[in-house]
Amino acid sequence: MDKSASPERPAAAARAGGESPVFTTRDPNTAAFWDERFRQGFVPWDQTGVPAAFAAFAARTTPRPVLIPGCGSAYEAGWLARAGWTVHAIDFSAHAVATARSRLGPQAALVEQADFFTYRAPFVPGWIYERAFLCALPPARRTDYAARMAELLAPGALLAGFFYFDDSPKGPPFGISRDELEALLGASFELVEESAVTDSLPIFAGRERWMAWRRR
Numbered sequence: 001m002d003k004s005a006s007p008e009r010p011a012a013a014a015r016a017g018g019e020s021p022v023f024t025t026r027d028p029n030t031a032a033f034w035d036e037r038f039r040q041g042f043v044p045w046d047q048t049g050v051p052a053a054f055a056a057f058a059a060r061t062t063p064r065p066v067l068i069p070g071c072g073s074a075y076e077a078g079w080l081a082r083a084g085w086t087v088h089a090i091d092f093s094a095h096a097v098a099t100a101r102s103r104l105g106p107q108a109a110l111v112e113q114a115d116f117f118t119y120r121a122p123f124v125p126g127w128i129y130e131r132a133f134l135c136a137l138p139p140a141r142r143t144d145y146a147a148r149m150a151e152l153l154a155p156g157a158l159l160a161g162f163f164y165f166d167d168s169p170k171g172p173p174f175g176i177s178r179d180e181l182e183a184l185l186g187a188s189f190e191l192v193e194e195s196a197v198t199d200s201l202p203i204f205a206g207r208e209r210w211m212a213w214r215r216r
Contacts, residue, residue: 021040021042023036023037023040023042024036028136028137028138028171028172029138029141031092031093031094034091034092034093034095034096034136035093035094035095035096038093038095038096038099039095043072043073044201044202044203045072045132045136045173045201045203045204046072046073046201047075047201048073048075049075050075050076050079051076051131051162051197051199052198052199053162053195053197053198053199053210054076054129054131054161054210055079057160057193057210057212058079058080058083058085061127061158063083063084063085063086064085064086064125064126064127064157065085065086065087065088065121065123065124065125065126065127066080066085066086066087066088066125066126066127066128066129067087067088067089067090067121067125067127067128067129067152068087068088068089068090068128068129068131069089069090069091069116069119069128069133070090070091070092070116070131070132070133070136071089071090071091071096071100071111071131072091072096072099072100072131072132073096073099073100073103074089074091074100074103074104074110074111075103076089076129076131077089077100077104077107077110077111078103078104078107078110081107081110082107086123087110088110088111088112088121088122088123089110089111089112090111090112090113090114090116090119091111091113091114092113092114092115092116093113094113097111097112097113116133116148117144117148121152124152124154124157125152125153125157126157126158127157127158127159127160128149128152128153128157128158128159128160129160129161130159130160130161130162130163131161131162132162132164132173132204133145134163134164134176135163135164135171135172135173135174135175135176136172136173136174137172137174138171138174139174139176142176142180142184143184145184146184146185146188149185149188149189150188150189150215153215154215155215155216156214156215157214157215158212158213158214158215159185159189159212159213159214159215160193160210160211160212160213161210161211162197162204162208162209162210162211163176163181163208163209163211164176164204164207164208165177165178165181165207165208165209166207173203173204175207185213188215188216189213189214189215189216190213190214190216191211191212191213192212192213192214193210193211193212194209194210194211194212195209195210196209196210197209197210
């Protein structure tokens with residue numbers, strides 16, 4: 001996800017040749033890292049639609065306020081809003097937010113630029129949707145992630161979405177082991193649902209699971 005083409009080649013030429021563009025920012029803790037990737041159109045995590053497991057889960061779940069951190073292009077936010085759900089989506093990257101707002105059109109107000117770790121939602125979430133957010137964070141931020149999720153979600157509320165399992169230390173995406181994820185979330189959440197993913201993007205294929213964790 002962060003392999004660079006040779007510095008002599010511009011991003012467009014690199015993409016045409018099947019290589020990744022050149023990046024100057026290397027710290028995924030910064031908004032600049034994600035801005036540069038959205039600006040250059042290097043978004044291999046972008047589903048360009050709504051994943052099947054997400055749609056199936058929403059169809060069998062009682063509507064509740066949904067927060068989507070690290071929303072990227074925010075396809076799911078628009079889908080939920082059209083289905084009558086209360087939803088708000090945030091992203092660290094101004095370029096991601098601009099992309100999402102442009103795509104959403106009349107629903108652009110659903111998306112806001114914000115830092116998840118300090119953000120105050122306009123409602124108490126009943127579901128926080130996880131989609132390539134945990135794996136975008138450097139491993140050192142995982143305990144912050146778990147603590148913030150537990151803070152935002154009341155007992156009975158859900159942390160549900162896609163979790164990426166991989167043992168490579170490089171990223172993003174930063175994979176996690178099953179044992180590490182259970183240790184990370186187990187104190188505050190219980191796993192209530194899990195299934196295979198049938199429409200993974202190539203970057204996640206064979207290494208992600210749909211999971212729903214309920215706040216204890």
